[in-house]
C-alpha cells in the first residue's frame with residue numbers, strides 16, 4: 137500500500153461527482169486516478185480497478201450503490217484487505233454496511249452540496265462516517281483537510297435520521313410547491329406574472345424549487361425512497377398540512393387560535409429566542425442580498441490577480457472617475473468563475489463608467505465580464 141501517494145479508484149467516474157473527484161485528486165492532491173463507469177469508462181474491469189488502486193471511492197447512483205458495492209466485494213475476494221474504501225452516497229446506513237462486508241477500511245462520506253464549480257468543498261458541510269479506520273487515518277486526515285469542507289462526524293444511522301429532515305423534508309416541500317405552482321399559477325398570470333409580486337420568502341423558496349427541478353431527478357427520487365426515515369417524516373408533514381387545511385376550512389375563531397398554538401407558538405418556544413433572532417436576521421440579510429442582485433445597473437469584473445491590493449485597484453478606477461457604487465459583492469458566474477459584482481447608482485454617468493471600464497481592461501486590473509443597465513455600447517473590452 138502506498139499510504140503517502142495512494143492511487144485512487146472511482147466507481148462512477150463519469151458522473152458529476154466522479155468527474156469532480158477526479159479533478160480534485162489529480163489537481164489538488166497530485167494523485168493518480170483510475171475509474172470505471174458503464175457509461176464511457178470500461179477499459180478496466182471491476183477486478184482490474186481494485187487491483188490498480190489503494191483507495192476506492194463509490195460515486196454511483198444512490199439506488200444502485202449497495203448492489204454495486206456488493207459486486208465489488210465479491211470481485212475483490214480479499215485483495216482489498218489493506219485498502220481504504222469510501223462512498224459519497226446521500227444515504228449512509230446501507231452503503232456503509234455493504235462496504236463493511238469487505239475487509240477494507242471503510243469511511244462513508246456525504247458532501248452537502250452538488251459537485252461545486254470550485255476546486256474544493258470550501259464553505260460546504262461534509263458528513264464523515266468513520267466506520268473502520270486504522271492505518272489509513274493519517275492520509276485520510278490529509279484528504280479531509282485538502283477538501284476544505286466543514287466536516288461533521290456522525291454514525292451512519294444518525295446521518296440518515298438527520299437527512300430525513302435536512303434533505304427529505306426540504307426536497308418534499310419544494311417538490312410539492314412545484315406541483316402547486318404548476319396547477320395554480322396559470323390562473324394568475326403564470327410564474328412570470330407572479331414574479332413582480334415576490335416576497336423575499338417566495339424568492340428564496342422559488343430558488344430552491346427551481347434548483348431541485350433543474351438537477352438530476354434520480355437524486356431527489358432516491359433520497360425519498362431509499363432513506364427509511366423519510367416516510368415517517370412525510371407522515372408528520374402530511375398531518376400538519378392536513379390539520380392546517382381543516383382549521384382553515386372550519387374558519388372558526390377557535391381554529392385560528394389552534395393554528396397559532398400548534399403551528400406558531402409551540403414551535404417558537406422550541407426554536408428559542410436566540411435562534412429566532414438569528415434566523416430572522418439571516419432572512420433580512422438574504423433579502424438585502426437579493427435586492428442587490430436584482431439591481432438592473434451593475435458591472436461584473438473578473439480579477440485575474442489573486443493578491444492583496446487588486447480589489448483596491450479596481451475600486452480606485454471608479455473613484456478616480458466619480459462613479460458611485462451602490463453595492464459590491466464577490467460572486468460567481470454560472471460557470472463558477474470568481475467575480476466582483478458592483479451595483480451602480482441610478483445617476484451613474486455612462487461616459488465615466490465607460491472610461492472606468494476601459495481603464496480596468498487597459499491597466500490589466502481585471503476583465504469586465506458583464507455590464508448591464510447603463511449604455512456603454514462604445515466600449516469594446
Ligand SMILES: NC(=O)c1ccc[n+]([C@@H]2O[C@H](COP(=O)([O-])OP(=O)(O)OC[C@H]3O[C@@H](n4cnc5c(N)ncnc54)[C@H](O)[C@@H]3O)[C@@H](O)[C@H]2O)c1
Pocket residue numbers: 147148149150151152153154172173174175195196197198200201204224225226227246247248249250251352355
Ligand atoms: N449531485 C449531488 O447533489 C450529490 C451531492 C452529494 C452526494 N451525491 C452522491 O454522489 C453519488 C453520485 O451522484 P452524481 O450526482 O455524480 O450522479 P450521476 O448520475 O451524475 O453519476 C453517477 C455515475 O455512476 C455511473 N454508474 C451507474 N451504475 C454504475 C455501476 N454499476 N458502476 C459504476 N458506475 C455506475 C453512471 O453511469 C454515472 O456516470 C450519488 O450516490 C449521490 O447520492 C450527489
Ligand SMILES: O=C(O)C(=O)C[C@]1(C(=O)O)C=C[C@@H](O)C=C1
Pocket residue numbers: 225226247248249250302303347351355
Ligand atoms: O444542489 C445542491 O447544491 C444541493 O445541495 C443538492 C443536495 C441537496 O439538495 O441537499 C442534494 C443531494 C445531495 O445529497 C446533497 C445536496
